[in-house]
């Protein structure tokens with residue numbers, strides 16, 4: 001099964017995707033994580049991507065599409081795949097359709113998470129991320145047991161550069177301009193689109209997600 005998670009920054013896609021991964025052996029394509037890893041490793045892709053990311057802008061489509069192609073080609077046939085943070089533009093959505101077609105498959109469902117802007121801004125501002133295992137916390141709603149330390153693996157949590165207020169506003173604008181057309185693209189296609197209210201407890205949102213994808 002191939003599921004695409006869409007929604008603005010801070011809506012909880014990463015949290016919901018991690019909870020879904022507890023359900024079974026999902027493969028994930030999380031372009032934000034792949035880019036952050038590349039930036040940390042100092043690869044050519046990472047160096048190119050970092051300036052866009054820090055400003056809250058999108059990394060150019062060709063770089064992202066190559067990254068996703070590489071990731072998909074390494075997956076076993078018939079794997080359950082969840083996309084988080086991709087596609088973010090209409091050209092990316094078209095490229096994904098073409099890539100999946102080459103692999104003899106297609107998206108089964110698109111899930112759009114929604115929440116009011118003031119909730120998104122508050123969630124992003126309070127977000128803290130684990131650099132080692134990717135666990136996500138929020139200083140307001142879901143703090144770690146020991147201040148600043150990951151409950152899962154003990155690493156020191158950090159605030160993403162692009163989670164600072166200056167970048168968050170830009171990321172919301174970019175979402176409206178570039179990514180909302182992706183939702184329309186799928187609505188016009190044959191792929192079923194589910195809309196889920198994400199301004200609720202994570203467990204309730206997860207129950208809706210599993211109901212929508214039938215898992």
Ligand code: AMP
Nearest residue numbers: 031032052053057058059064085086088
């Ligand atoms: P995320 O972790 O999904 O919020 O992504 C963090 C940043 O990585 C974004 O603000 C973009 O700069 C970049 N990024 C992640 N995924 C994509 C994508 N599919 N297309 C372009 N840029 C992306």
